[in-house]
Amino acid sequence: MNNTRHLNITTLFSSILLLGYSQYSYAEQIQTVNTQLPTLTLEAEKSSSMKTATGLDLTLKETPQSVSVIAEQTLKQQGVTSIADALKRTTGINVIRDSGRYRFQSRGFYIDQIEEDGLSSTVPGAASNPFRTASNSTELDIYDHIEVLRGATGLTQANSEPGGTINAVRKHPTEDFQMHGYLQGGRWNSVRSMLDISGALNQNNSVRARTVTAIGHADSFKQDISNDTALLYSVFDFDLTPATLLRWGAMYQKNSNTPDYFGLPMATGGTDTGLPASTYLAAKWSTQQFEKYNTFAELQYHLNDDWSISSKINANFNQSIEKFAGLAQLAQSYSGISDSDSNLKMNNQQYYDNESHEVTANIGLNGKYHVFNNTHDLFATFSYSRLQENSRWKRVINDTAYDVWTFSPDMIEQPDWNNIQNLFNDIEYHSQLEQKALSLGTRVNFFNALHLILGGRYTDFKSSGDHQYYVWKYQPDSEYVKAQTVSKHKFIPYLGLTYDFTPETSAYISHTKIFKPQSSKDVSGNILPPVIGVNDEVGLKSSWFDQRFNTSLALFRIKQQNRAMQDLNNTNFSIAEGKVNSQGVELELSGQATNQLTLFAGYTYNKSKYLKTESNTYPQGAHFSKHTPNQMFRFYSQYQFEGVLNQLSAGLGLQAQTATSSLYNIPQGGYTLWDANLQYQIHPQLSINLIGQNLTDKRYYENQRMRITGGNNFLGTPRNILVRLDWKY
Template sequence: MATRSALSFAFGSQSVFRLSLLSVAILASHSALAAEDVDFDAVTVTATSISTTTENTDSYKSSSMSTTTGLELTPRETPQSVSNVTMKQISDQGIQSMDEAMKNTTGITVIHNAGRFRYLSRGFYIDNIQEDGISYSLNDGANGNSYRNANSQSDIAIYDHIEVVRGPTGLTQSSSQPGGTINAVRKRPTSEFQASAEAEVGSWDHYRAVGDISGPLNEAKTLRGRVVGVLQKKNSFKDDVGNKSGTFYAVFAADLAPETTLTFGGLHQQGTEVPDFYGVPMGPNGADAGLPDSAFFGMDWTKWKTKKTNVFAELEHYLNDEWRITAKTSYTKSTSESSFGSITNISDGHPISTQSPNMPLKYGQHYNNDGSIFSATLNLNGSYTLFNQEHDFFTTLNYSREKTDTLLKQHNFSGISINAWDFVGNEVSEPNWDDDSILNTKNFYKQTRTDLGLLTGTRYNFSNSWHLIAGGRYALYKTSYSVTNLLKPSAKQTYTETTTTRFIPYAGLTWDFYKNSSIYISYTSIFEPSGEKGPDHNDLKPIIGDNYELGIKSEFFDNRLNTSLAIFNLEQKNRPMDCIIDSAETTCSRGKVRSQGFEAEASGSLLPGWNLFAGYTWNMSEYTVTESASKQSGETYSPFTPRHILRLYSSFNLPGAAYRWTVGGGVQAQSRAKSASSVQQGGYAIWNANIQYQATNSLKFSLIANNIFDRHYYNNTNNRTLGANNYLGDPRNFILKLNYQY
């Protein structure tokens, strides 16, 4: 209660922030009055570029990142809560996928959804991901259905590090949920030759091999290249669940001139997977049903095949010593094909028991998804001198177009019910999906999203201690969506189209009150087209809102350790809700929610050889108006986001004669949570550890243990019911890894 009161005091009327903006305006006005004394011929710019690369730094600390504003700023200069999963963390913890990386990041809740994973921050989804600053939708398929998603995430081996911004990023994301942004930064070619090979084996027939070769391709080192290859076979503790995948990534950098560098490359990735689409049912009153941990209720013809090809290019050119222009483009072609059937109580939500063990097999589904994403950005930045201070300037024009086509075929199995304890998976053969006579559904879905944005801003330095980042983004967002029933060719096609424009302001004020510490306060607007129609058939108002954040950031131990503390208040309104019709108006855009909380993080080195990452989040969200009978004012908005989240990991290189050994360990802990259907999961802590032995300067062995105390728990999931969507977390497991570096 005390924490909530403090947050209400800080943000309730938002007066603190408004007074800060007023102060800034006064200072800016004062500067403008003095402009006549400025020699504008003396205005110069310096286009500085800070490397964001974490490779070979041997640290959990990042030097800079660009996800929040587009400027390459240190974490301390960034007026928002940010995290960075470095290459050292990925290696030490044996992180092999984006969902594993997010499970080890401050404040991120990872939920299991439709055979895939989704991420939440501060109670809201992160529904966009960036690769080198270029965005694409993370999990949504046609009309927001994850089954209709053609996209697949790239293997984490191609990335140098992963940047995470918590809270909305109005400058770099024009239309998205306000949870935050993930920016995965690809590995780049190196100017010196290096090569590495990694092989690992683990529990449940887990095998993985990674090769990485990089270096100059000519004597002058003006042409450089890098190739990464990955092969993986990874099964699960669940019967039949697992995946096989292969990834090939190549990237080249060419210095066309001393001031011009062209970087280009591509990726091809294929995978075959047996996912767990529906999990298991619970027993009466939400207790375990007594099923074995390995229970899997998918038919033996369940499969999901994915293919992804991506090509990209980046041209960086220094117009002179002062201005820099960067152009980026990316094109991705993705396909996926899935077939699945499962015994499940997803429709009625009923639990099971040995007295009531049967579950129905209601239908089988087959999806063919085809998607493409084209994106391009043009960025101009530099720094200018004004009033004897240097300031940064940035402007970016970006465009993206995402297309998704989906063919859904569905066959109903009538009257089939199977005992869960006797289920094998071969009880029913796969339907002939080419036979329309046995299908009850054959629909073609088509969706296109176009996003055009122009952003501009400045980092204005009132003095060496006071800094203001101010700017805005003009966004034009257009979607079109259609459904065609192919079993009834004469039926009318359903088609909707929405176009929305919005100006999204952003401001962040930082005060360097001590040589190693800064206080900041920031504001950004929230914008997300609702994509829905009201009863009058007109587009609903876009979802809008505001995010306020106040924090302090510091650097310790000769800048080896970054720390941050922040409180935040986020409000989202114009949410689609149950339609209200009265004498005055017809509307479906009256919903409103609030999320507020506190975050703390430390990342970097306490001593040479001693790395630490620690993050804690306290978050509370609530409906501030009644949206429906099940969404009453004052009730928790995101009950599947734990109130408390702790992420901790540390590694220590032993001194003296034991210098070849490094030991590490940490915990992922959270308080209790529940699904939208009130299925409870108590608080839990998952402890992990690793031991590394540097046999030679080139050869290293690692033993990684996950969930070392074998904690029994269920993953966070928004749609858990007593009848389905309960996904057991991984039991204790081990990975033995060998790494060779040339």
């Protein structure tokens, strides 16, 4: 996409925005139409309440921050089965690869926390070196919908990056019996199936259960890469009394992947080499093996119609084995592949044996109180979490060079990982992170139109770690290193104000602070003070057609300071003087625009910069997050035909972004990816869906902060065609 076409993103969004608002003139028709719809209806649920942003049960319109909801139905239509692919299709989220994991960013900053039913856990790779992280993302099949909040979340999380948070809402048991599933297949031997069964287990429906199982296999457009998945999830609801609900569930997930840690090299000058998309420059024996055991429980008790108390606990136990070798030269001095030199050196051979245990719990009180002739909302929550990560790292130094045009993955032999004479190092790492927090907030409702959310979160944070050497530089070693414990506490205030101009439209403003402990040290050996800052947002939200169609406009600004930067007088140490700014605008339309049309459109404009020179690479005024596009636009629509075509629906979507770069100035021009689907209702209980992704077969590289001439360049997936069969009973 050239610079002229970049402007078309804004123009296209403006046109769709006008289309969405034009539907308002048809509201009366939508509410009164008496046409008999076909069996295949497009479900656009009313805005449900959520606690992701504030801890209070609020609708999308009532929440004074930017929130998107990704419904299961939307994912079905697009053939999406991973959380990374789901987030690539929502407003403002930049999905990047980081050391074999997918990480998520919003407004130029990482999203460090992902919630499941409101309980936070750490995004894989966010708490430590991603190579030493055992956890892996949970498969989408167990979730009913995904809530994505952009910007700092001071009331629910106060010690993470200000990018936002993700709340994945699990599927829960139903009273009525239901059973459905799907079988999906596509290019590169991709096959996946899922079965979901739910219903009551006794006559009075006081005991209910739900089980989801999924299994899948997929090769890749890259040679010798494959992915196998197996999942089993069960959850039970028990009505202990009419006012008391006990929920318990468990999940087991196993993933076996062939990793591609380093991608492709670039040619001299950072240009595309033209290597075939199928090129895999790594050892054939490279593998990632993940196992996840999850169990959770929740107890809800309704004291009366106004007050309830709940307690939740969530525990994750993860194990992984990763071993790999690949071609990559990650030094800035490497100039790239050329006609005269097409050799690329190997970036060593590595082995990681990881495990992690994470437990999160909270107890919360929610209710209403009545003063000044009005009803107001209040919540209080105490939360606790503890993350323990252990990792054993073995490395064999090997920089053998291979010609990238003739390389084959079976050329690299796997070393004997138990032979210490092969090992440059063998080190065991341990880290612990413990957090306790108390949150308190209220929503004061003035005159039924003006609403003030006021609250705060007091967080106590402690982290520690150590590592044990067994081998160093091919010699047995017994050195033990204890890391300095980081212990911090902070009160984070939160302020949100909304005003209802009409029953459909509200304006809002919100303010919260940023707090994140860091581990870098100054010249005196002291841990640097935490990263701090502020997150401000103003906007407009509307909810139309009985809350079935939502629109939002947000202006945001994030300032972050106390960032660790190199001490120029003592280059082995750091000082807390870095400062950055990120600001922009977001627009979103989502929901059922007419009886036949379901629509989603999200546009983001984001500019970030360094407010102070942090190094020669990061001068004042330079772009802070060069791998984040200045503009992103995501769109998808699904149209249900009528008359003789009433069993048919069609969808069209796109993902567009402007140009990006990387820390090492590797450019990627702007591009647009087109998706489409055609769904046919064979029978009231059976439908078939033909799905096309990247229909124009666009060749592009994924956004990645560490792209460099010698590696970390990952080609996006070429054109993919899927067929999906959905059935229900």
